[in-house]
Amino acid sequence: MVPVEPTPGVVATEAALAAIEVLTHDRGPMMFFQSGGCCDGSLPICLGDGELIVGEHDVLVGHVGGCPFYIDHRQYEAWKHTQLILDVGEGEPEGFSLSAGEGRHFITRSRVFDDDELRAREPRASPEAVAHKPKLSRRS
Amino acid sequence: MTLTTEPPSTPTPTSSDVFVAPGQPGSIVQVKARYENFIGGKWVPPVGGQYMANVSPVNGQAFCEVARSTAQDVELALDAAHAAKDAWGDSSLTERAAVLNAIADAIEANLEMLAVAETWENGKPVRETLAADLPLAVDHFRYFAGATRSLEGRSTEIDKDTIAYHFHEPLGVVGQIIPFNFPLLMAAWKIAPALAAGNCTVVKPASPTPWSILKLAEVIEDVVPPGVINIVTGPGAEIGKALATSPRIAKIGFTGETTTGRLIMQYAAENLIPSTVELGGKSPNIFFADVMDEDDEFLDKAIEGLVLYAFNKGEVCTCPSRALIHESIYDRFMERCLARIEKIRQGNPLDPATMIGPQVSSQQLEKIASYVDIGAQEGAECLIGGERSHLGGDLEGGYYFEPTVLRGHNEMRVFQEEIFGPVLAVTTFTDEADAVRIANDTLYGLGAGIWTRNGNLAYRMGRAIKAGRVWTNCYHLYPAGAAFGGYKISGVGRENHQMMLEHYSQTKNLLVSYSTKPLGFF
Numbered sequence: 331m332v333p334v335e336p337t338p339g340v341v342a343t344e345a346a347l348a349a350i351e352v353l354t355h356d357r358g359p360m361m362f363f364q365s366g367g368c369c370d371g372s373l374p375i376c377l378g379d380g381e382l383i384v385g386e387h388d389v390l391v392g393h394v395g396g397c398p399f400y401i402d403h404r405q406y407e408a409w410k411h412t413q414l415i416l417d418v419g420e421g422e423p424e425g426f427s428l429s430a431g432e433g434r435h436f437i438t439r440s441r442v443f444d445d446d447e448l449r450a451r452e453p454r455a456s457p458e459a460v461a462h463k464p465k466l467s468r469r470s
Numbered sequence: 471m472t473l474t475t476e477p478p479s480t481p482t483p484t485s486s487d488v489f490v491a492p493g494q495p496g497s498i499v500q501v502k503a504r505y506e507n508f509i510g511g512k513w514v515p516p517v518g519g520q521y522m523a524n525v526s527p528v529n530g531q532a533f534c535e536v537a538r539s540t541a542q543d544v545e546l547a548l549d550a551a552h553a554a555k556d557a558w559g560d561s562s563l564t565e566r567a568a569v570l571n572a573i574a575d576a577i578e579a580n581l582e583m584l585a586v587a588e589t590w591e592n593g594k595p596v597r598e599t600l601a602a603d604l605p606l607a608v609d610h611f612r613y614f615a616g617a618t619r620s621l622e623g624r625s626t627e628i629d630k631d632t633i634a635y636h637f638h639e640p641l642g643v644v645g646q647i648i649p650f651n652f653p654l655l656m657a658a659w660k661i662a663p664a665l666a667a668g669n670c671t672v673v674k675p676a677s678p679t680p681w682s683i684l685k686l687a688e689v690i691e692d693v694v695p696p697g698v699i700n701i702v703t704g705p706g707a708e709i710g711k712a713l714a715t716s717p718r719i720a721k722i723g724f725t726g727e728t729t730t731g732r733l734i735m736q737y738a739a740e741n742l743i744p745s746t747v748e749l750g751g752k753s754p755n756i757f758f759a760d761v762m763d764e765d766d767e768f769l770d771k772a773i774e775g776l777v778l779y780a781f782n783k784g785e786v787c788t789c790p791s792r793a794l795i796h797e798s799i800y801d802r803f804m805e806r807c808l809a810r811i812e813k814i815r816q817g818n819p820l821d822p823a824t825m826i827g828p829q830v831s832s833q834q835l836e837k838i839a840s841y842v843d844i845g846a847q848e849g850a851e852c853l854i855g856g857e858r859s860h861l862g863g864d865l866e867g868g869y870y871f872e873p874t875v876l877r878g879h880n881e882m883r884v885f886q887e888e889i890f891g892p893v894l895a896v897t898t899f900t901d902e903a904d905a906v907r908i909a910n911d912t913l914y915g916l917g918a919g920i921w922t923r924n925g926n927l928a929y930r931m932g933r934a935i936k937a938g939r940v941w942t943n944c945y946h947l948y949p950a951g952a953a954f955g956g957y958k959i960s961g962v963g964r965e966n967h968q969m970m971l972e973h974y975s976q977t978k979n980l981l982v983s984y985s986t987k988p989l990g991f992f
Contacts, residue, residue: 366728367726367727368725368749368751369725382732383736402913420833423706426711427707
């Protein structure tokens with residue numbers, strides 16, 4: 331049986347990768363931490379690598395442009411059915427995050443994993459857990 | 471944020487009632503081309519000579535420049551604060567309370583001007599800034615003027631000849647980082663108790679909203695001793711960090727997101743100083759079946775209670791962004807709520823008839839849209855809204871989003887993360903235990919709302935919900951004197967109450983022996 335390569339938990343757009351390349355060139359290695367809560371809570375916070383002390387229970391979701399991307403373990407539980415897509419948006423960042431270039435900020439977009447991806451990522455997930463198929467629904 | 475008393479009724483507006491945009495001919499708000507830092511009672515240009523454009527979310531246009539400060543400017547502010555701290559810390563309670571009351575009086579005398587400035591800065595409707603943000607800020611300074619005079623030290627008679635005296639002493643100089651959602655009121659929440667306890671402060675306003683607090687400084691500069699309040703504007707990654715890591719502050723207060731909250735606590739740990747962090751929530755607003763027992767004023771209040779998710783365009787840490795409705799009334803209750811939501815008037819926030827203005831920035835707008843997208847992917851049903859609003863004309867460049875309701879279940883990310891926009895996630899519950907389970911199934915615990923005609927049920931629910939504030943048959947009231955703060959990852963510490971004076975003080979214990987007898991050990 332050919333092992334299924336799990337879909338990565340985090341990927342980056344070309345714009346994000348380009349911004350990371352500039353940042354790491356100018357300032358050295360970077361790290362990302364997915365934030366939560368108030369104000370710019372859902373944004374990824376970009377910091378010099380090691381600026382935030384990574385805790386015992388933080389989850390390393392993956393790497394983007396060579397930089398580690400972490401999330402709080404409790405937040406990971408709520409987010410793990412979605413792939414995080416690091417992108418760049420217009421406007422300066424509002425918190426302690428470094429900017430993604432002049433007048434730009436990093437943003438996390440998301441995509442819901444399909445059943446096959448979820449199975450590959452969590453081989454021990456119960457069939458019930460992956461049987462729930464989200465469907466697009468919108469009242470016009 | 472609403473008042474504890476009924477806000478004044480707004481007469482049906484005509485076009486002449488719309489406030490003129492700050493800086494325009496006929497406006498009650500003057501705008502300078504450029505603003506410097508407020509340090510030591512003076513306006514001080516940034517050392518690096520850099521400025522940044524400040525944009526109004528109403529139209530997306532820059533309307534002034536503020537200092538783009540660096541760590542050197544933070545040092546200047548700390549110099550001024552340290553120069554002022556001994557005299558301010560030694561001032562009598564009479565003098566301190568008089569200054570706090572004078573600040574309140576100055577704000578009140580300029581209330582309409584500051585309300586319009588706040589609206590232009592943040593985008594919140596002027597009906598809110600006039601009736602809530604500014605009156606609450608005034609009241610907050612008055613509350614702490616009184617609170618500090620009524621705070622007593624304690625003494626304990628350890629034995630007949632040994633007395634433990636406890637005094638409150640100021641910490642010295644504190645750092646305070648203000649969020650963008652209530653630029654003036656959150657500044658008042660932080661500055662008033664710090665000053666009341668005898669501290670001097672260095673304030674860093676949020677990057678999207680640096681200007682209205684500088685207008686506030688113009689109003690109070692003559693009544694505050696130089697150096698007691700210092701304001702430095704600029705990027706968080708630079709000056710926020712410089713302030714939070716400084717070994718020259720004795721405490722750091724912060725409101726914002728969780729990662730920066732962790733950084734703040736980490737920096738505080740490096741300097742072994744205390745921190746207060748308020749980090750947001752995902753507050754449940756719970757409607758039991760009996761709210762529909764009568765079609766009366768209370769039901770009307772409950773419907774408004776649900777629609778309050780759109781208050782301040784959802785940019786509130788305690789936004790009631792998860793509505794939990796008993797399954798037996800869901801259809802009937804939501805029909806009434808959706809009809810109310812349809813009537814929300816969106817537009818120029820300087821128009822007193824406007825109920826919802828623009829989000830504070832393009833980033834926030836983009837984030838909200840990304841969440842509605844995730845909700846759709848997860849199978850949430852969009853009951854109303856869901857799109858950016860295009861208002862045309864002068865407002866087309868502003869950051870407006872339709873009041874939105876998504877129906878789904880609590881495991882969806884739109885139920886688990888603070889969207890900070892006018893987006894309500896709604897679901898049903900079966901019974902009291904189910905309501906408690908769903909309400910507490912969240913990382914956060916800042917606010918919650920309970921709506922029922924049954925006082926016993928309301929009490930049980932209020933105690934069962936793991937949140938720092940449970941509004942019962944009301945929501946979004948923020949009177950001074952009601953402690954505010956989070957359970958779980960919503961933060962550490964409390965604001966808005968006399969207990970803050972303790973958080974901004976050292977405890978000095980004098981342990982005094984009135985006995986003349988030696989111990990006898992040596």
